[in-house]
Amino acid sequence: MNNVRFSTALHILTLHYYMKDEMLTSDFIAGSMNVNAAIVRKETSNLRKCGLVTTKEGKGGGTMLAKQAKDIRLSDVYNAVRQTSPLGKKNVPNPACPVGKQINTELDILYNKAEEAMVSKLAAVTLEAFCKPII
Amino acid sequence: MNNVRFSTALHILTLHYYMKDEMLTSDFIAGSMNVNAAIVRKETSNLRKCGLVTTKEGKGGGTMLAKQAKDIRLSDVYNAVRQTSPLGKKNVPNPACPVGKQINTELDILYNKAEEAMVSKLAAVTLEAFCKPII
DNA sequence: TATACTGTAATAAAAAACATTACAGTTAAT
DNA sequence: ATTAACTGTAATGTTTTTTATTACAGTATA
DSSP, X not given: OOSSHHHHHHHHHHHHHHTTTOOBOHHHHHHHHTSOHHHHHHHHHXXXXXXXXXXXXXXXXXXEESSOGGGOXXXXXXXXXXXXXXXXXXXXXXXXXXXXXXXXXXXXXXXHHHHHHHHHHHHTOBHHHHHTTTO | OOSSHHHHHHHHHHHHHHTTTOOBOHHXXXXXXXXXXXXXXXXXXXXXXXXXXXXXXXXXXXXXXXXXXXXXXXXXXXXXXXXXXXXXXOOOXXXXXHHXXXXXXXXXXXXXXXHHHHHHHHHTXXXXXXXXXXX
């Protein structure tokens, strides 16, 4: 997860909060963020699949928040972009090693607990609460 | 942090717990883990700088735990290998955008809180407790 | 002084992330 | 109907990050 997706998604959503109820195009968002419009479209497309925004194709189209900012939690954003554990990847151990054989099972459990702790912290913050100090 | 370093470091420490009080060479550890010995030496070297292991150069040398397994917390391991935030990188925003200008400050605060939540979960687990189900 | 180690730099290879281009499909306005 | 302005997404290229490998200087032991 050492990428910019969480930050990108949150930036997109924050812009929407700021531009209340306006339909935003990928070009507009991309300009604000200094990235290519195709990247924005990829992420809004993903956020739509996750129920956080609605999109409209064709002329006059764009993206809007699908719910009120107070009903979007940062854990929703995290889950929308999450790909790998925040603790990183596991090794592929030597199957002849007795320790290696079992360590990944324990790592799975540990990773889940640790991630859960982080996610519940994110769940305590709504998009609205996150945006307040910005606006 | 989408790498294998946390897993690697923990694997090394677990092997040491398993091989109680024996001095382990990088070749031995590397064999158990299916990785190159130079990678193990890089990580043990780092773990030494962080006070988790002691190393000995020259013939008959190798690595040992620097403290008892009950006194090593997984948060120590995390801090030893941590490089970037578990929520990923931030964007480089367009300085002309009022939202972009402030969002990274808020992200810093958020990232710190979220990471802290994860780290305190890791702090609750000692190397000994982690290893118990393995051994 | 030979042997068996660590430490680390340099480099190469592989994987992941990011950026760009292109264009099909959709909608609205004229 | 045609044009213009959008999204969606695939294909491709580039850059960055991560991992692996090689090599060898330095150190300790016998």
